[in-house]
Amino acid sequence: MEKHIRNLELINQMRIISDQEATESEMFSFINILADFIEENQQYSWITNFNVVADILVDAITFCNSSNYELSSFKVLFNKIPSLLTKLIDDIEKNYCINVYFEGKDKYGAIKTILSDRINYLGDFRTNINSIDRNTPEFNVLIISEETSRPDEIDTIFDKVINYDKWMNDLYILAEHLYELNYDYHYLCNAIDEAKKPSTEAIIVGSSYAMFGVDEAALNKNSVNLSLPSQDLYYSFKIAKEVINANRNVKECYIGTGYWTFHFDLSKSLKSEVSRIENVYYPIFNDSNHYVYSGKKKLQDFNDYTDSLIKKIFNIESMFQWFSKVIFHDNKTYFNNKITRQKYSLLGSCQLGSINEESKFIIGQKRAETHNKLIKYSTTRVEHENTMYEFLLYLVKRKIEPIVINFPTTPYYNKYLNQDFITEYYSVINNLKSKLTFTFLDLNNKEFTEEDFTDMDHMSELGAWKVSHLLKHR
Incomplete structure (x- = not known):
């Protein structure tokens, strides 16, 4: 075979x-x-x-x-x-037809979903045992679960016997590895699918500020967080449209921002940042905005690791998607037991509270300076003001409440952030408010303590709970 x-x-x-x-x-x-x-x-x-x-x-x-x-x-x-x-x-x-039989209990409920449509699935082995003819040019494969005793005659009847439970366990481990290799892509794909379900009433988009800063569970409503590190307004709008066009039950859209948001264009960023377009946004939307990209980069999947027999019997793409959804629902949110806010903190494993005051200001200055470089991009600011207007208008026309959030940052960061960002940010917001009706929550004016942050400008788990509590009771 x-x-x-x-x-x-x-x-x-x-x-x-x-x-x-x-x-x-x-x-x-x-x-x-x-x-x-x-x-x-x-x-x-x-x-x-x-x-x-x-x-x-x-x-x-x-x-x-x-x-x-x-x-x-x-x-x-x-x-x-x-x-x-x-x-x-x-x-x-x-x-040379490939006949596939199953014996035992499909405790995963996956067998019919992941089989290839190029094979002939005949179901229960014992029900169809008399139809198996070894004198034809057909191949017979048995998939058997561990909870079933292995019949003595199967080795003479079948060309291949697959231990279902061991095989599924091995594939789950492989799927976890591949999922984590491009975590943001797989998370966003599944989060978009989840957000399209009629039960979803609220979505959150934006950069890492929104990713760190909102605890979906604390919002106390069916919400999905679609924000990611370095997600700019262009892709936030694109994601929101993808979801809302498929789900008319969305009632609220939270748009996470910072003072520098209108000056940031992911497609014009450094290679380390723009790689997110290659690995995440282009594979989903086939759109690289201003970044000239050929789209030839191949994302790793089961095809790179499974043998020819498995590829013949199973639908490799459906199989990985099935495992991907299992992993997504096991994790429930972007942050979980394996992927924590602290792990993704710009301070690494170091707690903010354990750093002396002088070092906090030094680190805060370095972080602010990475954003201060964006102030020169006045064209981007104008472009993204227009993008935000179109975004808000899109939501208002569909009777979805837009909630724009200015996320809090620490004093160590705020001290060194270019003040022109702040002036221009409020100018854009006020201009938009003169044209459209939307909710604006300025959380940088709220009192947050050091324990509410995991680094200089990202919320900790406690901080995310506090932000979500404010959103809930706005």
């Missing part, structure tokens, strides 16, 4: 190669490789298209060795091969 699957892969590889531009020498080499394959796999000789391919090879080889040979005519013969190989693959798959 494994050899059969490898043969199909090899034919497909040859089909791809034969459909590409090639030199005369490369075409000769390909003809020889394909001829060797045909000679070594005569078990398929009863299939019509196998013999059609064999005949075209004979014609090609005969022509190449004749005195009438010329390249253009050879190319005409050669160019028939890709379509013939496509038909051959279809014929082999049709005649």
